Amino acid sequence: xxxxxxxxxxxxxxxxxxxxxxxxxxxxxxxxxxxxxxxxxxxxxxxxxxxxxxxxxxxxxxxxxxxxxxxxxxxxxxxxxxxxxxxxxxxxxxxxxxxxxxxxxxxxxxxxxxxxxxxxxxxxxxxxxxxxxxxxxxxxxxxxxxxxxxxxxxxxxxxxxxxxxxxxxxxxxxxxxxxxxxxxxxxxxxxxxxxxxxxxxxxxxxxxxxxxxxxxxxxxxxxxxxxxxxxxxxxxxxxxxxxxxxxxxxxxxxxxxxxxxxxxxxxxxxxxxxxxxxxxxxxxxxxxxxxxxxxxxxxxxxxxxxxxxxxxxxxxxxxxxxxxxxxxxxxxxxxxxxxxxxxx
Amino acid sequence: xxxxxxxxxxxxxxxxxxxxxxxxxxxxxxxxxxxxxxxxxxxxxxxxxxxxxxxxxxxxxxxxxxxxxxxxxxxxxxxxxxxxxxxxxxxxxxxxxxxxxxxxxxxxxxxxxxxxxxxxxxxxxxxxxxxxxxxxxxxxxxxxxxxxxxxxxxxxxxxxxxxxxxxxxxxxxxxxxxxxxxxxxxxxxxxxxxxxxxxxxxxxxxxxxxxxxxxxxxxxxxxxxxxxxxxxxxxxxxxxxxxxxxxxxxxxxxxxxxxxxxxxxxxxxxxxxxxxxxxxxxxxxxxx
Amino acid sequence: xxxxxxxxxxxxxxxxxxxxxxxxxxxxxxxxxxxxxxxxxxxxxxxxxxxxxxxxxxxxxxxxxxxxxxxxxxxxxxxxxxxxxxxxxxxxxxxxxxxxxxxxxxxxxxxxxxxxxxxxxxxxxxxxxxxxxxxxxxxxxxxxxxxxxxxxxxxxxxxxxxxxxxxxxxxxxxxxxxxxxxxxxxxxxxxxxxxxxxxxxxxxxxxxxxxxxxxxxxxxxxxxxxxxxxxxxxxxxxxxxxxxxxxxxxxxxxxxxxxxxxxxxx
Numbered sequence: 094x095x096x097x098x099x100x101x102x103x104x105x106x107x108x109x110x111x112x113x114x115x116x117x118x119x120x121x122x123x124x125x126x127x128x129x130x131x132x133x134x135x136x137x138x139x140x141x142x143x144x145x146x147x148x149x150x151x152x153x154x155x156x157x158x159x160x161x162x163x164x165x166x167x168x169x170x171x172x173x174x175x176x177x178x179x180x181x182x183x184x185x186x187x188x189x190x191x192x193x194x195x196x197x198x199x200x201x202x203x204x205x206x207x208x209x210x211x212x213x214x215x216x217x218x219x220x221x222x223x224x225x226x227x228x229x230x231x232x233x234x235x236x237x238x239x240x241x242x243x244x245x246x247x248x249x250x251x252x253x254x255x256x257x258x259x260x261x262x263x264x265x266x267x268x269x270x271x272x273x274x275x276x277x278x279x280x281x282x283x284x285x286x287x288x289x290x291x292x293x294x295x296x297x298x299x300x301x302x303x304x305x306x307x308x309x310x311x312x313x314x315x316x317x318x319x320x321x322x323x324x325x326x327x328x329x330x331x332x333x334x335x336x337x338x339x340x341x342x343x344x345x346x347x348x349x350x351x352x353x354x355x356x357x358x359x360x361x362x363x364x365x366x367x368x369x370x371x372x373x374x375x376x377x378x379x380x381x382x383x384x385x386x387x388x389x390x391x392x393x394x395x396x397x398x399x400x401x402x403x404x405x406x407x408x409x410x411x412x413x414x415x416x417x418x419x420x421x422x423x424x425x426x427x428x429x430x431x432x433x434x435x436x437x
Numbered sequence: 438x439x440x441x442x443x444x445x446x447x448x449x450x451x452x453x454x455x456x457x458x459x460x461x462x463x464x465x466x467x468x469x470x471x472x473x474x475x476x477x478x479x480x481x482x483x484x485x486x487x488x489x490x491x492x493x494x495x496x497x498x499x500x501x502x503x504x505x506x507x508x509x510x511x512x513x514x515x516x517x518x519x520x521x522x523x524x525x526x527x528x529x530x531x532x533x534x535x536x537x538x539x540x541x542x543x544x545x546x547x548x549x550x551x552x553x554x555x556x557x558x559x560x561x562x563x564x565x566x567x568x569x570x571x572x573x574x575x576x577x578x579x580x581x582x583x584x585x586x587x588x589x590x591x592x593x594x595x596x597x598x599x600x601x602x603x604x605x606x607x608x609x610x611x612x613x614x615x616x617x618x619x620x621x622x623x624x625x626x627x628x629x630x631x632x633x634x635x636x637x638x639x640x641x642x643x644x645x646x647x648x649x650x651x652x653x654x655x656x657x658x659x660x661x662x663x664x665x666x667x668x669x670x671x672x673x674x675x676x677x678x679x680x681x682x683x684x685x686x687x688x689x690x691x692x693x694x695x696x697x698x699x700x701x702x703x704x705x706x707x708x709x710x711x712x713x714x715x716x717x718x719x720x721x722x723x724x725x
Numbered sequence: 726x727x728x729x730x731x732x733x734x735x736x737x738x739x740x741x742x743x744x745x746x747x748x749x750x751x752x753x754x755x756x757x758x759x760x761x762x763x764x765x766x767x768x769x770x771x772x773x774x775x776x777x778x779x780x781x782x783x784x785x786x787x788x789x790x791x792x793x794x795x796x797x798x799x800x801x802x803x804x805x806x807x808x809x810x811x812x813x814x815x816x817x818x819x820x821x822x823x824x825x826x827x828x829x830x831x832x833x834x835x836x837x838x839x840x841x842x843x844x845x846x847x848x849x850x851x852x853x854x855x856x857x858x859x860x861x862x863x864x865x866x867x868x869x870x871x872x873x874x875x876x877x878x879x880x881x882x883x884x885x886x887x888x889x890x891x892x893x894x895x896x897x898x899x900x901x902x903x904x905x906x907x908x909x910x911x912x913x914x915x916x917x918x919x920x921x922x923x924x925x926x927x928x929x930x931x932x933x934x935x936x937x938x939x940x941x942x943x944x945x946x947x948x949x950x951x952x953x954x955x956x957x958x959x960x961x962x963x964x965x966x967x968x969x970x971x972x973x974x975x976x977x978x979x980x981x982x983x984x985x986x987x988x989x990x991x
Contacts, residue, residue, distance in 0.1 A: 105896060145887055165890045172891040178884035182906045191902075192892030451811035452823055455804040455867070459826050461862050463833075466845035470837070473844055527740050530733045544976055545741055553925045555945045556961035560747025562953055563754055563762065570750060599745060655742045661834030663928040664942075668949055671795065678836040678928070685840060685932065695844070698837045705834060 096121040096279050097142075097247060101151035104137050111137040113303040114151065119281065124273055126282040127289035129300035130326070135283045138300075139249055142281065144168055155246055166195075171278070172239030175252040177232045179224040180276060185211070185235050186220040192243035196303045210242040213272060230261050237269070241276060248273070248280040266292050287327050291315065299323050316365075320378035321431050324363035331369065332431065333376075333398040346397035348376040350425045361431040366391070368427035371413065375422035380413050396421065443465070457580045467702075474696035484691055492696035502680075502697070506704075509676040512591055513659035520655050523599070525648055529640070531607070532614040550604040560666045561597040562588065565669070586700035589671045597665045602658055606651040613647025646720045653712055657705050677701045748965050755962035757872030757955050773959035783960055786944040790924050793855070793940060797862035798870065798919035803914060804863070805870035810904070813878035831868045837864065839932030846933060861933055865926060866919035873918060877911025914979050921971070 095118035112134040119125050127135035135136040135368050135402060142153055144165030153160040180188050189210055193203040211217055214234040224232055231329035233253060240248060254262045255267070270293050273280050284290050290297050290307035291311040298316060299306040299322075307319040318324035323333060335345035339357030343350050352362075390405040390412050403421065405412055474492050477485040496502045531539055531546065548555060564570050564586035572584035587593035617640070625635045663678040670676065676681070677697060684694030729737070757763050759771030777783055803829075811817075812824055830838065843862045846852040881904065887902045905912075905916075925941035934943045941964070948957050 143887070143891060145890075165887075166895055168891070169893070170886065170891055172885045176882055176884055176887060178882060180885060180889070180903060191894075193887065195893030195898070195916040237893070239888075395777050448772070448811040448815035448817040448820070451807035455808040455827060456823065458804060458863065463826070463829065466841035467833070467837070469844050469848065470841040494863055499764065514730075521741065523743075526736060528735075530729050530737050533729050533733075540976070541738075542741065544972060545744055547975070548969065548972050549744060549748065551921050551960075551972055553927070553942045553945070553964055554943045555927055555949065556751060556964050557747055559945075559949060559953065559957060559961050560749075560751045562949070563750045564747055566762075568762075572745075595745075595763070600743065602742070603744065617916055642809075657832070661928075662929070663836050664946055667946070669967075678834065681836055681840060691844070695840060698834075701834055702748045702837045709832065 094184065096123070096156060097281075099131055099138070099142075099151070101147060102120055102141060102153065103150045104134075104141060104146060104179060105149055110303050112141070113345075115303075117298060117305070117308070119279060121279055122277045124270070124280045124282070124293060124295045126284055126294040127298050127300055128284055128287060128290040128297050128326075129306075131285060132302075133300040134303040135285075135300050139251055139281065139283045142247070143170060143249055148168060168310060170241065170247045170249055171243060171245030171253065172249045173233075173236045173240050173253045175255060177224075177236040177256075179232055179235055179239075180196075180250060181224055183390075184221050184223055185216065185227075186233055188224065189239045189242050192239065196243065202332060204263070206242055210238040213241065213276075214238045215268075229257050230265060233265060237272070241272075241278065245278060248278045250280065250282040250284075252284055255284075255286070262289070267381065272406070288353040291327075299326065299327075299419070317429050318363055318431075321361065321363070324429065325433065329366050329402055331364045331366060331399075331401040333364060333396075333428075335360050335362055335398060346376040347374070348422060351427070352425055352428065352430065355430060358424055362428040364423050364428050366402040367404045368423050369401060369421050370423065371403075371405070372420050372422035375420040378419055378421055380415050380417045383412065383415055394419065394421070456589070458705075470695050471699050473692055476692040476695075478690050478692045479533055485670040489577045492693045495693065496696050496700055505675050505680050506677055506700075508591065508674075509660055509678075509701075512598065512676065513656050514592055515595050515660040516602060517652050517656045519595065519599045520603050520606040521648060524603055525610050527609045527645075528610035528614060532611065545609050547604050549600070554664045555668070556602055558597050558668045559599055561593070561600065561665075562668055565593050565596065588669060589674055591670075591674065593669045594666050594674065594676075597669050598659050598662055601662070601665055602655045605654045605658065606648075609651025609654065610644060610647050617643055646716060649712070649716045649720075653709050653716075657709050661701060662706055752957050752962045752965060754955060754960040757958075759955070760952065762955060766948045773955040774963070776956050776962070777959055777963070780956070781940075782944060783941070786939050786941040787822060789855075789938065790941040793858055793862060794920040796864055797859050797923045798916050800859070800863045801867045801870045801919050802868070802916045805867055805874050805915065806908070809871055809874040809878045809908075813875055813881075814883065827871050828868045830865045835865065835926070835928035836932075837919040839929035842929065843932045852940060854931070855935055855938045858930065858938055858940070861929060862926065865929060866923045869918040869922055870915040872910045873915035874908060875911075877908040881907050910979065914975075917975065 097117075097119040099115055099117040102112055102117075103110070104112040113264045115134075115138060117125075119293065127138060129135050137146060141148050142160070143162070144163070148161060155168075183191070186207055190203050193206060198206070208257055210221065214237050214240065216231065216234050219227070219231065224235060227235070235258075236253070237370065250269075254265055257265060266289060273293075282290070282293060294311060296308060297311050297314050298308050300432075301322050307314055307323050309317075314323065315327050318327060318330070324330040324332065331412075333345050335343045336359050337343045337352070337355035337360050341351055341355065343352045343360060343362070345356050345362065376396050376398060378394040380392055380394050381400075382393035384391045384393075385407075387407070389407050392403050392405055392413065394401050394403065401421065438696075475488050475490070477487045477489045477491070479485070479620065508514075527546070530540060566572075567584040567586070567588070571587070572581075575581045576584065587596070621639060621643075622635055625639045630638065661678055662676070663682065666674070666676045667679050667682070670679070674682075678701070681694045681697045681701070684690050684697060688694075705714075729900040739955050753764060754762060755773055756769035756771070758765060758767055758772060808823075808827060809816075812820060838861070842857065843852065846854075846857045849905060851857045885907070886899050886903055889899045894902065924940075925942060926940070927946055930940050931946060934940060940945075945957060
């Protein structure tokens with residue numbers, strides 16, 4: 094039996110449907126990200142699990158029991174808010190101990206667990222500091238310690254790293270992942286940042302307009318997007334127009350590939366820029382732009398199948414200039430067939 | 438208990454006590470006062486709860502009342518203009534001071550607001566009396582031969598009210614000055630504007646809403662002022678508020694006093710709500 | 726930002742003189758040794774301050790005013806805190822109208838309020854009582870309490886309360902341990918501003934005070950109506966000095982501009 098099960102979860106605000114019939118199962122100890130653009134329903138889902146937003150229909154089950162009738166202060170979930178929501182009038186230690194106090198944990202144990210939590214997040218020696226006098230990264234750690242110290246059944250993270258600068262964010266990602274692994278708490282992360290979702294999660298739940306577009310491991314979702322939306326939202330992608338002949342071959346310009354399940358008629362293929370390579374022959378294209386990015390060049394080109402982007406490693410070999418005619422190729426395994434008729 | 442239903446009833450439970458107090462202690466008494474203005478009154482029979490329009494007819498037709506209301510609004514208008522002319526530049530000067538000086542002078546400017554109006558007006562009575570400092574100084578400087586009459590004149594009342602109400606104008610203008618981008622003057626300077634142009638074209642348009650909302654506050658407070666006109670103006674120079682006071686506590690003609698008070702209330706509500714509407718419509722973009 | 730020029734500084738000096746002159750003259754005249762209004766040219770004397778003690782009605786009115794201010798502003802803040810929380814965080818029918826109603830004592834001339842209360846209290850038989858004074862003062866000071874608590878309530882991040890709930894706190898605990906401490910500066914300054922305004926109120930109170938229950942400003946006003954002498958100057962001087970001390974304390978505690986900007990008084 095799964096640890097957390099969302100079954101047909103639905104929320105409407107007036108005529109706007111924020112979350113529609115959402116089904117999701119999360120295993121014990123798993124790290125799952127809800128990823129999507131703003132307004133996709135990911136935060137509303139989190140708020141429903143937390144109990145701050147009432148559910149219209151559907152159920153939320155934790156270890157088989159329905160959370161619906163349980164008041165938000167009796168759910169025992171750990172939450173890290175986007176703004177951290179630290180209590181500004183309490184010290185770090187008081188902030189962290191608050192949840193234990195609410196549970197009437199005896200003084201000695203409370204102090205010990207608070208100390209342990211501060212050590213876990215690397216805040217030893219900050220006990221008497223007030224949140225206002227700490228950096229964003231430190232506040233973030235306090236919020237995490239405060240949520241973890243109550244040994245929550247579930248850890249909910251609402252865009253926890255979005256207020257940090259890029260370098261600190263990367264650092265905290267690693268640390269967050271390592272802490273989650275060591276305590277083994279089932280974790281749901283809400284984020285609009287694909288890199289964060291891919292770096293942290295066991296599985297990604299991609300959401301759009303209140304619906305789940307795709308669920309899967311980060312590399313699986315990245316490599317085999319189930320829809321044009323997923324392909325364009327996760328990383329950069331090329332959508333190429335081609336024609337299937339009904340016998341398992343697809344023509345994209347001059348390039349002909351064997352693709353099972355392509356059917357017949359016009360098709361759309363998603364190909365990542367890093368999987369498109371320059372070749373002697375194949376899809377004809379003309380280079381339109383050239384941007385140097387350190388480890389690689391990002392090339393823009395106009396091809397017979399539409400505009401494309403490709404990456405060219407900075408390996409010391411010559412790079413085609415703007416206006417140069419080139420040929421492009423990719424392996425059939427690197428192309429994901431998009432459901433017909435959808436244009437990206 | 439379901440979250441949804443408690444969220445729905447919470448605001449009414451929370452505002453309930455204050456709402457009951459206001460219904461019982463504001464709406465009902467004000468309603469009774471308006472009602473009272475339609476009651477009859479006689480020197481010997483007292484208040485008779487019979488519907489009559491005679492108080493309102495008297496207030497609207499007797500030139501005595503017309504003169505008093507005219508004086509009331511004339512004084513309020515002069516006070517408003519004077520606080521604008523003095524308060525706007527002063528707020529601007531304050532805003533340009535260094536923070537240390539500013540907070541000190543802010544005490545001086547706003548502080549009098551907390552001092553009893555009676556004590557402040559007493560100060561003006563001492564200053565403006567025929568043997569007061571102002572007259573002695575003016576005679577001493579050879580500017581006048583005879584002491585100027587300030588006490589029991591409109592001029593005296595206006596001076597005292599300008600002092601009493603000045604903090605409201607400063608605060609209103611100050612609030613809108615604080616919203617100005619401090620770089621904006623430098624931006625205008627870099628584009629070649631002179632000091633006067635900056636004032637007229639850049640600063641003033643942005644703080645006009647603040648000035649006008651200050652003016653509305655000052656006007657309505659000046660028109661309903663009581664203690665200062667009573668002390669400086671005395672019995673002879675009546676305004677609407679002191680007129681109502683006399684009808685209630687000296688003549689004891691409560692229905693007539695109620696009519697005067699109701700008229701003052703209605704006139705002020707119409708003027709302030711009307712001008713607020715006008716300002717909001719005119720300056721909708723600036724308020725955004 | 727550019728500095729003020731000399732003309733601006735002269736204007737400013739004259740302005741400060743204008744604001745302070747009436748207060749200073751009261752304090753100076755209060756020290757006169759003569760039996761009539763005059764400047765203390767023969768050196769300062771405390772005779773008029775001593776004379777206050779021979780007028781127990783001033784002393785009693787002072788204590789009555791203080792008591793009235795404390796009582797009415799306390800009730801006002803008790804009504805204002807829940808109302809402000811509701812207005813700040815819920816969208817409900819009548820919210821705008823209710824806010825306007827609660828702020829209306831600033832708009833309605835105090836003369837009119839005085840008359841309305843006089844009429845109402847006479848009808849229900851509490852005219853001239855201390856109860857009547859307290860009830861009427863609650864109404865006129867609620868806007869001050871409400872405005873400052875409201876400003877503090879708008880400033881709260883609701884997620885801080887959500888955090889407390891998620892950690893297991895019930896409604897009462899959230900209010901006591903999180904919400905109240907967060908709005909406390911607004912509550913304290915709102916109470917103080919309400920108390921000061923109650924203490925100073927004269928226009929409305931003059932209608933409903935009776936010889937048995939008279940506040941200090943009303944007593945002073947009635948005294949001035951009869952005659953102006955050094956005694957009343959001495960009483961006023963005491964009031965001015967007390968207010969100045971309170972003002973300095975308030976400035977230290979809260980910062981005056983924070984307390985006042987956006988504030989208006991009736």
